[in-house]
Amino acid sequence: MKQKIRIAAGQGFWGDLPDAPVRQVEGGPIDYLMLDYLAEVTMSIMQKQRSRDLSAGYAKDFVPLMKQILPACVERNIRVTANAGGVNVEGCADAVKEVARELGLSGKVRIGIVTGDDIMGSLDELMSRGIELRNMDNGAPLSTVRDRIQSANAYLGAAPIVEALAGGAQIVITGRATDTGLTLAPLIHEFGWAMDDWNRLAAGTIAGHIIECGAQCSGGNCQYEWQSVPSLAEVGFPIVEASPDGTFVVTKHQRTGGWVIIPSVKEQLVYEMGDPHEYITPDCVADFTTIRLEYDGTDRVRVFGIEGRPSTEFLKVSISYSAGFKAVGTLVYSWPDAYQKARAADRILRRRLERLGLEFDLVHTEFVGANATHGPLAGEPSADIPEVQLRVGVRSEDRNAVERFTKEIAPLVLTGPPAVTGFAGGRPKVEEIVAYWPALIPKEEINTQVRVIEA
Amino acid sequence: MQIQLTKLAHARSGDKGDTANVGLIAFRDEVYPILVREVTAERVKQHFQGICKGEVERFELPNLGALNFLLHESLGGGGTLSLMTDAQGKTFSTALLRMKIEITDSEVQDLELT
Numbered sequence: 158m159k160q161k162i163r164i165a166a167g168q169g170f171w172g173d174l175p176d177a178p179v180r181q182v183e184g185g186p187i188d189y190l191m192l193d194y195l196a197e198v199t200m201s202i203m204q205k206q207r208s209r210d211l212s213a214g215y216a217k218d219f220v221p222l223m224k225q226i227l228p229a230c231v232e233r234n235i236r237v238t239a240n241a242g243g244v245n246v247e248g249c250a251d252a253v254k255e256v257a258r259e260l261g262l263s264g265k266v267r268i269g270i271v272t273g274d275d276i277m278g279s280l281d282e283l284m285s286r287g288i289e290l291r292n293m294d295n296g297a298p299l300s301t302v303r304d305r306i307q308s309a310n311a312y313l314g315a316a317p318i319v320e321a322l323a324g325g326a327q328i329v330i331t332g333r334a335t336d337t338g339l340t341l342a343p344l345i346h347e348f349g350w351a352m353d354d355w356n357r358l359a360a361g362t363i364a365g366h367i368i369e370c371g372a373q374c375s376g377g378n379c380q381y382e383w384q385s386v387p388s389l390a391e392v393g394f395p396i397v398e399a400s401p402d403g404t405f406v407v408t409k410h411q412r413t414g415g416w417v418i419i420p421s422v423k424e425q426l427v428y429e430m431g432d433p434h435e436y437i438t439p440d441c442v443a444d445f446t447t448i449r450l451e452y453d454g455t456d457r458v459r460v461f462g463i464e465g466r467p468s469t470e471f472l473k474v475s476i477s478y479s480a481g482f483k484a485v486g487t488l489v490y491s492w493p494d495a496y497q498k499a500r501a502a503d504r505i506l507r508r509r510l511e512r513l514g515l516e517f518d519l520v521h522t523e524f525v526g527a528n529a530t531h532g533p534l535a536g537e538p539s540a541d542i543p544e545v546q547l548r549v550g551v552r553s554e555d556r557n558a559v560e561r562f563t564k565e566i567a568p569l570v571l572t573g574p575p576a577v578t579g580f581a582g583g584r585p586k587v588e589e590i591v592a593y594w595p596a597l598i599p600k601e602e603i604n605t606q607v608r609v610i611e612a
Numbered sequence: 613m614q615i616q617l618t619k620l621a622h623a624r625s626g627d628k629g630d631t632a633n634v635g636l637i638a639f640r641d642e643v644y645p646i647l648v649r650e651v652t653a654e655r656v657k658q659h660f661q662g663i664c665k666g667e668v669e670r671f672e673l674p675n676l677g678a679l680n681f682l683l684h685e686s687l688g689g690g691g692t693l694s695l696m697t698d699a700q701g702k703t704f705s706t707a708l709l710r711m712k713i714e715i716t717d718s719e720v721q722d723l724e725l726t
Contacts, residue, residue, distance in 0.1 A: 197691065198691060198692055294629045294630065294690075378624070380622045380623060380624065380705065380706070381622045381637075381639075420622060420637065423635075423637050423676050423677075423678060424622065424623075424624040424635070424637065425624070426635075426676060426678075427624055427633075427635020427637065427673075427676070427678055427680055428624050428626050428633075428635065429626035429627065429628060429633060430626075430633055430635060430671075430680050431628060431633065431682065432671055433671050433673050433680055434671070445673060445676075446672075446673050446674070446675055447675065448675055448676065449675060450676070462675075480692075480693060483695060485695065519688070519689075519695060521688060521695035521696065523696070523697055525697065529697045529698070530697065530698050530703040530706075530707070531703065531706070531707045531710065532662060532663045532707075533661070533662045533663070534659070534660075534663070534707050534710050548697065550695030550696075551695070552689075552693070552695055590692050590693060591692055592691060592692055592693050593629070593690075593691045593692070595629070
């Protein structure tokens with residue numbers, strides 16, 4: 158058994174720095190490259206793409222990336238875990254297989270395919286058996302939006318990824334797997350951790366949590382002494398160096414920018430945290446109040462002491478559904494009296510919308526430059542403020558109402574307060590809202606499948 | 613005397629549906645008990661008046677010198693439903709750091725704050 162495994166994070170979301178995974182592979186020794194592509198609403202975007210093109214529905218960028226790094230991965234036996242498969246894991250695997258063939262690596266690469274997360278096809282059957290898939294936020298049963306559902310996927314944990322690795326997969330492609338499972342699985346596989354070794358599973362989960370947002374733990378978005386973070390232009394993405402006992406060091410390649418310091422790791426630990434005593438994943442319940450941190454050299458933070466508890470009987474399900482339409486319009490007002498002008502324009506606009514008799518669930522106004530981020534906490538803006546952006550958003554079930562709103566923004570330039578600009582983008586776009594419906598499902602309802610194929 | 617949290621702590625915030633979370637992290641271990649004493653759920657709720665429409669929950673992480681706050685009903689519906697610039701609550705961190713808290717003269721001396 159290896160005494161140290163290096164897992165490198167290459168993407169913190171679908172659309173993260175394109176070269177980051179390449180630099181992780183080429184910048185120094187690693188054993189695994191972990192790529193997290195799926196945010197909460199990503200599955201519905203992919204579902205929409207697939208409805209137009211049956212071969213689409215996965216993270217397209219993953220394929221050219223594999224083309225770029227696969228030879229090096231094969232040569233140095235770097236294995237890849239990625240939830241790039243989205244709603245079309247098989248399609249993604251086919252594309253990667255084709256890449257391997259083009260590179261002359263046929264027969265040298267095994268691809269692990271994890272499916273079974275997609276429960277779109279069995280929703281009615283589940284609901285008929287009394288599995289209501291109630292919204293975890295407001296308690297409503299899924300039947301209330303049944304006709305508007307666009308995708309439904311259970312979050313799979315580390316277990317099927319471990320199975321694929323055990324089957325010799327060099328690249329493991331999943332659909333909706335948890336971000337943390339992509340990091341935990343290689344550790345279970347390499348160190349032979351038992352699936353009820355809760356403390357170690359919690360440690361691997363927390364390792365995954367620390368690196369799942371890419372450089373957000375290594376100097377990116379770092380509030381602690383942000384002006385002192387070295388060369389963010391060359392920011393190094395994080396690497397976990399894990400040991401069989403469940404302790405690990407967070408670090409990054411040498412000669413990269415950013416920093417790995419205790420404050421940067423702490424900031425990522427609290428990111429999107431709920432109750433720190435129970436960070437629930439399919440694999441375990443991790444207790445963030447047990448985490449200990451200490452320095453282990455420059456750009457090295459050692460993490461230890463982590464405790465965990467048994468996993469729950471449920472998996473989280475991510476469901477997306479159509480929830481009406483929205484549009485956001487903006488205009489920029491300049492000195493003098495910029496804020497007053499923007500406020501006057503907002504009043505005029507609202508009066509016009511009212512007279513048109515349009516129904517909106519919400520009309521939301523912000524004054525960017527004055528209070529868009531901190532609201533009333535920002536206080537009154539200075540009378541001398543050089544400019545303010547008026548930003549008005551509307552939301553409605555009625556597409557026509559939102560469409561009509563978009564025609565009321567530009568006219569304010571000639572029919573409202575003076576010294577206004579910033580309308581060059583034309584009318585705001587009407588956007589269909591695809592909303593997120595989190596629910597729980599008993600674990601035994603999900604049939605995960607793992608296949609390992611020869612490329 | 614009063615002191616602004618930005619002098620004592622750093623923070624990161626994020627979202628879970630319509631709930632914003634703010635992790636508040638003491639710059640130094642000695643500061644943590646002061647945060648525990650002063651930055652209560654009630655004070656945070658009051659601070660975010662007009663922004664946070666639901667409850668505020670607080671969790672303690674003495675091991676990290678950090679407090680985690682959940683600010684329910686704060687993101688205009690959350691996710692794609694929200695019309696806010698900051699639909700993901702990313703700037704709630706610095707909004708919390710605007711808060712001013714009371715510290716005693718001896719604490720000012722002990723922490724060498726000026």
